[in-house]
Amino acid sequence: MPHFPLFNGNRDTRRHDGRDYDTTNFSDIKKRCANPAAVEKQDAPAFIPSSYIGHLARSHEEQRQRGQFHTMIIDVDTGAHQIDFVQTCVQRIIGDKTVIIYSSSSATEDNPKWRGIIPIRHPIPGADYKDVQEALFDLLAEQGLQADRAMARTGQPVYLPNVPPSRRDENGEPLFYQYSIGGSSGLQHLPEAVVARAASNKANRLEAERVARKDTLERAEKNRKLREASGGPSVIETFLAEHDLTTIMLEHGWLPRGGDWLASPFSQSKGRSVWVADQRAVSFTTSDAGRIGKTTENGWTTYDAWDVYVACVHGNNMRVALLEYRQQCGYEQRALYHMLKKWGLS
Numbered sequence: 001m002p003h004f005p006l007f008n009g010n011r012d013t014r015r016h017d018g019r020d021y022d023t024t025n026f027s028d029i030k031k032r033c034a035n036p037a038a039v040e041k042q043d044a045p046a047f048i049p050s051s052y053i054g055h056l057a058r059s060h061e062e063q064r065q066r067g068q069f070h071t072m073i074i075d076v077d078t079g080a081h082q083i084d085f086v087q088t089c090v091q092r093i094i095g096d097k098t099v100i101i102y103s104s105s106s107a108t109e110d111n112p113k114w115r116g117i118i119p120i121r122h123p124i125p126g127a128d129y130k131d132v133q134e135a136l137f138d139l140l141a142e143q144g145l146q147a148d149r150a151m152a153r154t155g156q157p158v159y160l161p162n163v164p165p166s167r168r169d170e171n172g173e174p175l176f177y178q179y180s181i182g183g184s185s186g187l188q189h190l191p192e193a194v195v196a197r198a199a200s201n202k203a204n205r206l207e208a209e210r211v212a213r214k215d216t217l218e219r220a221e222k223n224r225k226l227r228e229a230s231g232g233p234s235v236i237e238t239f240l241a242e243h244d245l246t247t248i249m250l251e252h253g254w255l256p257r258g259g260d261w262l263a264s265p266f267s268q269s270k271g272r273s274v275w276v277a278d279q280r281a282v283s284f285t286t287s288d289a290g291r292i293g294k295t296t297e298n299g300w301t302t303y304d305a306w307d308v309y310v311a312c313v314h315g316n317n318m319r320v321a322l323l324e325y326r327q328q329c330g331y332e333q334r335a336l337y338h339m340l341k342k343w344g345l346s
Contacts, residue, residue, distance in 0.1 A: 149258025
């Protein structure tokens with residue numbers, strides 16, 4: 001039976017003393033479901049679902065490199081779903097296999113929240129864990145169950161059953177707490193649907209990385225030519241140097257969807273459809289095509305901070321955008337400075 005690093009609260013770490021973590025296992029977790037802890041969240045018991053228990057076990061990178069994950073994890077904080085619905089959604093993906101579900105410490109009868117643990121006999125390597133978790137979340141989302149995407153991170157704490165004293169009555173009984181342990185047996189291997197979705201997501205991500213690199217290089221080459229002609233940075237290059245892509249996207253209606261993903265303001269569903277790599281976005285929604293940036297040969301859309309500015313501030317009028325930002329950033333003074341510097345007169 002695999003053992004997992006166990007700690008208390010977000011500040012509990014062994015990073016500096018070199019000791020292995022205490023551990024928990026599936027048997028212990030099931031017992032905790034029947035008898036949840038009664039402590040405040042800062043001291044609440046939590047674990048990492050990996051068998052690497054060394055003093056760096058809470059490091060995302062260490063777990064990515066060294067971890068072997070024996071569970072898939074879900075954290076459902078939105079939707080006010082009942083526990084039976086959560087279990088049904090999970091078992092549509094994994095079949096009649098074990099899933100442990102319990103309410104989180106901030107859950108109430110009116111606003112139930114859930115954590116789910118899906119044991120797997122054959123572990124998931126840390127390098128693959130994010131792809132597997134993201135695939136599970138995608139499949140659940142198609143059933144109307146939105147899971148917290150932060151749980152795809154390899155070092156993300158999974159809080160164990162706990163009902164704080166402030167959420168118990170005068171007799172110490174929880175005002176709200178539910179759990180279930182469903183399924184006839186544990187999973188041996190990842191479900192085919194999760195494997196297929198993870199492979200598809202990874203292929204799309206690698207292709208998006210290629211597209212982003214290609215378009216970044218193309219824009220850099222255009223800026224180089226403009227720089228050589230003017231003796232200094234172009235208006236667009238100046239803009240890109242002073243504006244962060246994700247920040248300007250959020251300012252103009254994109255919505256965070258966990259990790260490097262956002263939802264486009266042009267999308268009707270507002271699902272995670274735009275992936276950001278460094279300072280380049282690749283959009284998988286057709287809603288962005290023709291509205292911003294440029295469309296790639298495979299029908300995706302790619303854009304940077306300047307493209308967002310042109311589309312959202314100036315209605316895709318490039319000439320007006322160039323003239324306005326040229327004046328706004330004092331481009332003439334900057335160009336004069338670079339010219340004098342080039343001549344050795346600055």
